[in-house]
Amino acid sequence: MDTLAQLKAGQLAGVTRLDLSCGLTEFPQEIFDLADSLEILNLSGNALSSLPDDLYRLRHLRVLFCSDNAFTEVPECLGQCQQLSMVAFKANRIHTVSAASLPPLLRWFILTDNQISQLPTALGERPLLQKLMLAGNHLEHLPESLANCKNLELIRIASNRLTHLPDWLLALPSLTWLAYAGNPVEMAVELAGDDSTPNIPWSQLSLEHVLGEGASGIIRQATWTPPSGSTQPVAVKLYKGSITSDGSPLHEMQACIAAGRHANLIKVEGRVIGHPENQAALVMQLIDPSYRNLAALPSLASCTRDLYEPSTRFSADVALRMARGIASVAAHLHQHGITHGDLYGHNILWNEAGDCLLGDFGAASFHATADSLESRALQRIEVRAFGVLLGELLERIDSGLSEDNRQRLEALRERCCQPNVLARPGFEEVNRSLEHH
Template sequence: MTTLAQLKAGQLAGATRLDLACGLTEFPREIFELADSLEILNLTGNALTSLPDDLHRLTHLRVLFCSDNAFTELPQCLGQCAKLSMIGFKANQISHVPAAALPPQLRWLILTDNSISQLPDELGQRPLLQKLMLAGNQLTQLPPSLANCANLELIRIASNRLTHLPDWLLTLPSLTWLAYAGNPVEMAVTVTGDDGTPNIPWSELELGEVLGEGASGIIHKAIWKPQALPVAVKLYKGTITSDGSPLHEMQACIAAGLHPNLIKVQGRVIEHPQGQAALVMSLIDPSYRNLAALPSLASCTRDIYEPDTRFSLDVVLRMARGIASAAAHLHLQGITHGDLYGHNILWNATGDCLLADFGAASFHATADTLETRALQRIEVRAFGVLLGELLERGEGAVSEDLIELQKSCCQPDVLARPSFEEIEGVLSSI
């Protein structure tokens, strides 16, 4: 992390990125000395309440992070920044988003965990908008103008106050990843504690090394002592993540049930000394690894694969069948995964795969309604994107049927896309 002393001493000339987290209460004017080069400014973790009106002097600024500060309003000066395309103000105290705060090149807006009850209609006048993160606010509706955002691919609106999903939302041609858990619209489906999942007392678990940590919790290797069974224990955090509430994730993991391409839930932890929510899950064989890495600032909604990643067509087909089968199973349970991505898939060299991370999962009615079909076929587009990424890295001649399937899954007419059952049929015939 850069220090304020370095900045003030003029030691950062020519820097394209600046990270400052040092209890700032005011914007350091010395930052303007980097105006000829600065592209990414990260002021997360300070105590700022405002930004200077002449912020637009940072003429190359593309990315601005101001999460975990004390803003009550999205600063209007942002709208004057000609190249600014990514804005992150997570976990502030923002209740007002002025139209003037939205820059013309806006592509990625993060306002997670604030107190926003209304968004300006001008948000729908930002044609490049691709990623919109609004979980953990007080929204009762979305601006109808968002119907014009043909490039909008990812929307996080979990843990708000939405009583319905607007019709236009379900027809957006590019929408691919949608999370809306924890809204009144979802209350038609509830998961109770009486779901047949075993309760496992905390005292029966012996925690070992940390296997991984994400926004929603920490995963430990552990021993379930009465069974002498190696397991994984996920301890959930209580805070709102970019996807929504970790407790909704836990609920969806349990409700998903058993499937060979999902990680098995062994039980729900009870009697944790701090009352922390946790699940005991099957331990994944170490031969499995993540299929891809998270999207970057540049790729926005697209995963990052190692440059030399290649798959045989047998492996492509095996993974495609496994993920389609898992998604079809979830949809039958009234669950959309919401984050069907390569970075949430574990795979091994033979093409065995597991769909993981239910942080963006949401519940929908199991009845065959137009809304249910649309919600499921939004997720079909995510499968189409994934299939395209696999085919791009496939070795050998690609089946025309696979190419046509991928195109069909990504077509802009949402309801014209195939269901996962139909996708399974195509894949089984190849």
């Protein structure tokens, strides 16, 4: 983190990125001294409520983070920033987004956890828009102009006030990752089956070290000592109560439980009861340390695409085993009326044998299990996510794949990613295709 003193002393000349989080109430004018070089400006975690009208003087500015501040509107000066493509105003008090505030090259727009009830029609006039984060607002509808955003791949609209999913949204040719939990349209869905998940008293758990932490909560290793049976090591996920970029952590917990059992899902042992602070938590199987993440999260540059280590390579058998496993578990979820919403390599754990587990239900949503045009479209949006993943696996196969098989798998990938949503195969058909490879 840079310091205001360094900035004012002129010690940051030539930097391309500036991070300032020091209780700012006003925009430091010394930032303009960096106009010849500055590309990424992070002012998150301050007390700012406005930006200077001449912000466009930062002519190389591509990325602006202003989350966790005190803005009540997206500043209109952003619309004059000709190179600005990524804008983040998460967790402010924003209620107004005007057409004038939208930069022409807008690609990635984060407005999570605000008070927005309406978006401008002009948002659909940003052809590069690829990622749109709107969870935790007051939206009752989306501008129909977004139907023009043919490059829009990821949209988060969870925890709003939407009573229906518009037809144009479900027909967007590039839409791949959709989260809409916590809206009236989703909450009206009746969940299939009974919840037979056992309750596990907090007193039976002994927490140990932290295994990982994400936006929705903290995962810790623990020892579970049931009254009957042997002591066993487990993982405990303690959920946070705040809105994340995907939606509500409590919706994630509900989806984890509703997903049931599958060989490619992390097993839920039970729901924690009796936490001293009433914190929601799940007890889950402890994953063998031989498993690791398939990919890393997208970068600012890749936007919607995961990052893979250059050394990540597979044999055809391992890659196809993973592809079959993910297609199988996705079909299982769809049969239970669940879309994962974040089917990505970074949410897949795998080992050298090709065993794999799909995790992170933070973007999961419920839909009707009865066949309809809406449920079919929702499922085939996720099929596109599988097509992207299949392409990433195919790129990294270094042995054992014949040219004929590669061509057939490439054809399957293309069918999964074709722009006509309803013409894509469902996961049952995808599974049948993969069985022949």
